[in-house]
Amino acid sequence: MASLKVPHPVPSPTEDAESLRKAFEGWGTNEKSIISILAHRDAAQRKQIRLAYEELYQQDLIKRMESELTGHLEKAMYRWMFGPAEREAILVYTEVRKANPTPDPRVIIEIACVSSPEELLAVKKVYQSCYKHSLEEDVASLRSCWSRIVSQLLVALVGTYRYDGGEIDTRLAHVEAKTLHDAINEKAFGHEEVIRILTTRSKAQLNATFNCYKDEYGTTINKSLPADSENEFFLALRATIRSLTSPCKYFEKLLRNAIINHGTDENTLTRVIVMRAEKDLQEIKEVYYKRNNVPLAHAIAKDISGDYKAFLLALLGD
Amino acid sequence: MASLKVPHPVPSPTEDAESLRKAFEGWGTNEKSIISILAHRDAAQRKQIRLAYEELYQQDLIKRMESELTGHLEKAMYRWMFGPAEREAILVYTEVRKANPTPDPRVIIEIACVSSPEELLAVKKVYQSCYKHSLEEDVASLRSCWSRIVSQLLVALVGTYRYDGGEIDTRLAHVEAKTLHDAINEKAFGHEEVIRILTTRSKAQLNATFNCYKDEYGTTINKSLPADSENEFFLALRATIRSLTSPCKYFEKLLRNAIINHGTDENTLTRVIVMRAEKDLQEIKEVYYKRNNVPLAHAIAKDISGDYKAFLLALLGD
Incomplete structure (x- = not known):
């Protein structure tokens, strides 16, 4: 909502x-x-x-x-003025063209995974008509910014027109839960099979696969990934899995980190609030409250100030 | 025409x-x-x-x-009765589901490369609504049928929504012609760069890149690939390059091989004639005549018989 x-x-x-x-x-x-x-x-x-x-x-x-x-208000208002497909095309383009610091894979992952196949297609169409390139080729050209395997994951994520139906193949879910488990246990995280499954299966099918994983191995797939916060591939995999299956939890965590880290991360704060205000920010607020015992609006209000704060709080609708 | x-x-x-x-x-x-x-x-x-x-x-x-x-006439008429997107979705599905012999990569390459981005998207939509899967996931699931690198090429080909505009970046064309040349000379054909360039750049840009290649290295990229007719990756690369840049020449060669080889290859003959009759079969006939000094209709008439022959000749429009 x-x-x-x-x-x-x-x-x-x-x-x-x-x-x-x-x-x-x-x-x-x-x-x-x-x-x-x-x-x-x-x-x-x-x-x-x-x-x-x-x-x-x-x-x-x-x-x-x-x-x-000026400042953060200008940036937030600029993002806000566009419709969702235009805004997301601009967001990815800005990220993709960033030479320094390295582009943030999460922006690409979010837009590829949280969007429905039709929404992602709309972003790709706007991207092409604005920048005279495909999103795929620009993401593929960034290979030198990330490790080979992160680049492979991102290119495949933006390049799939996923099936959006609700049908589930239970047998396949068991087989692929095992494939994922084997890849993780053998520490073959770069395994092409992991990328193939995450980037091509429908969200309904992936959900079934992750449920099988939990039933059969007693832990979620995300918890099975080694807790190495320096490894960009694990980070990208976690963001992919989370944004495919639990977008509200994914955004809650982004907001939490944007607020609690040293110095507010205004870029992320603006991106999430502006991008989700017309979609599911109401649910994200609820998830935030449940996880942090403080309303999101209070947390944000303590962290930023002025008209920028007034704008974000207005979008939060409290 | x-x-x-x-x-x-x-x-x-x-x-x-x-x-x-x-x-x-x-x-x-x-x-x-x-x-x-x-x-x-x-x-x-x-x-x-x-x-x-x-x-x-x-x-x-x-x-x-x-x-x-019955027989080849039934098969050809069945293909003919559908519109282009349905027909191509059926063609790929039939190929993808074939356990034995191994699926023919050319069918997938053709449909991914000859089609415009919008046509390919239409095929993907029909595919999903008929089979409740994405084309991408079915092609990706075939990895065990082909070498890893052929599979990588095919998945990337079907997974790109290419830019369809005519803009050309000449500097980039030079850079990527060199990248392709280096990869071929170092015999690093499996090089991810080759796949990245062929699967993500627009057709206009690729054409410019292949022209630079010819200007700078004195030969076409296709001729630079080693003449190893057993190597399925080279065959797939050739089919990709040819069907991206010269679809009529590509189809002419398919028809020529379908006719001159021992025993007519009716599957290919039917596929090409039925698929192109409402698109560019007129040009394909001209290319065929120029290359073989005999009209395509004559060559086909000598090779097959009965109502199947009458049907294909009618589609040829002679």
């Missing part, structure tokens, strides 16, 4: 565009007014507002906001 | 359905009449006829034809 709260009745796109214009003009930008409007409109409404603004003032709203806002 | 010839005016779907019914009834099936109708209707018209037949006689036309026809 989305955490986004839209008022009823909602002002017309033209009224919103006029209010935004007022917020930009005069002495200094009125960030509070901008947040009060845009943090409470869904993707379709934001698109309409952008069109109305362009029509009224012959100016691109996103460009205008870039010149009016 | 298609080789298919449709009469003008064309009878209505109901008239065609009635004529087909007549051809099925009475003493023995009238194959000539069936061919004279169906070999001269395009995919949309055949679909309409199938619907009209179902409506008139509460019977599936394709099932009825299966019980009326």
Whole structure:
């Protein structure tokens, strides 16, 4: 469930565009007014507002906001203004083009695994029309940034149009649970079989396989992976398994780490909140509370400040 | 250009359905009449006829034809009755499920490389809705049929949603021509770089890369590959390169081999003629004539007989 709260009745796109214009003009930008409007409109409404603004003032709203806002608020608002496919295409592109520090495999894993096959396809289409490349070739070209095996995993993850049906082949689930277990026990983590299974099977089938794994070996597959926080392949595998099967838990952990580590990780905080606000942020909040005994909004409020804080809290819908 | 010839005016779907019914009834099936109708209707018209037949006689036309026809004609007509995406999904599925002899990688390569990205996506969608699996996972599961490297190539080929635009990066073409040349010269054919380039770059970009290759090394990339007809990876690489850049030449060679080898290879003959009749069979015929100094129809007519021959010649449009 989305955490986004839209008022009823909602002002017309033209009224919103006029209010935004007022917020930009005069002495200094009125960030509070901008947040009060845009943090409470869904993707379709934001698109309409952008069109109305362009029509009224012959100016691109996103460009205008870039010149009016600064810092983390500007970045978060820029991400927020796009629809999901555009936003995710921009997120991956920004990551893929990063020379230093090394691109974060999690951004690619998240978008490949949490999205439905149709959503991922929509991201790939936007990516191609914006950047004149395929997502696959850009991820494949990054091979020198990661180990060979991480690169193999990522290329296969973005390159699969997974089956999305609910059918489960129980016999296959047993066979592949054993294949995974053998690969982990023989410490053959780079085993192509692990990559093949994780990158091609449907989510329903993988869920069945992971359940078999737990039933037969008494532990989850994620817990079977060695606890080596330095090994980027194990980290990538964990993120893959978690984001395929329990996206809310996966995002809860990202948020937890973004907040509790030394210095807030605003990039991750913004990415998760903006990306999930219209999808499942409500569930993520519940998982967060259950795990940390403190509401996510309180934890975030203690960690950041100003208009950026006001914006994220508004998206959290509390 | 298609080789298919449709009469003008064309009878209505109901008239065609009635004529087909007549051809099925009475003493023995009238194959000539069936061919004279169906070999001269395009995919949309055949679909309409199938619907009209179902409506008139509460019977599936394709099932009825299966019980009326036999041998190679039955098989060819069965393939012909479907639209391109259904047909190609069936072709790959039949190949992928074959235990013995080993599945023919060329069928998978053809469909992955000759198709446009949108056509391949349509095949994948039909495949999923018919078989409740993704094409990717079925191809990936075949790893034991082929060498590891052939399997890697095929999985990556079916798993890419290539960019379809015409933009070319000349600098990149030079760099990747050298990468390919180095891999071939070092006999590192299994080199992941070769697979990465062939499976992720757009066709326009690959064409530029292969042209650079020719300019800089004085020979085509295909000719640089060792002439080892036993090595399945070289064969698969050649088929990939040829079907990506010169599909008509690729199909001409398939047809030539299907005809001149000991005993006609009816499977290949049927596949190519039926698959290309509504697409580029006219060009394939021209390439065939140029290469063999004999019209394709003559060569086929000498090699096969009966109604099967009449059907293929009708599709050839001569």
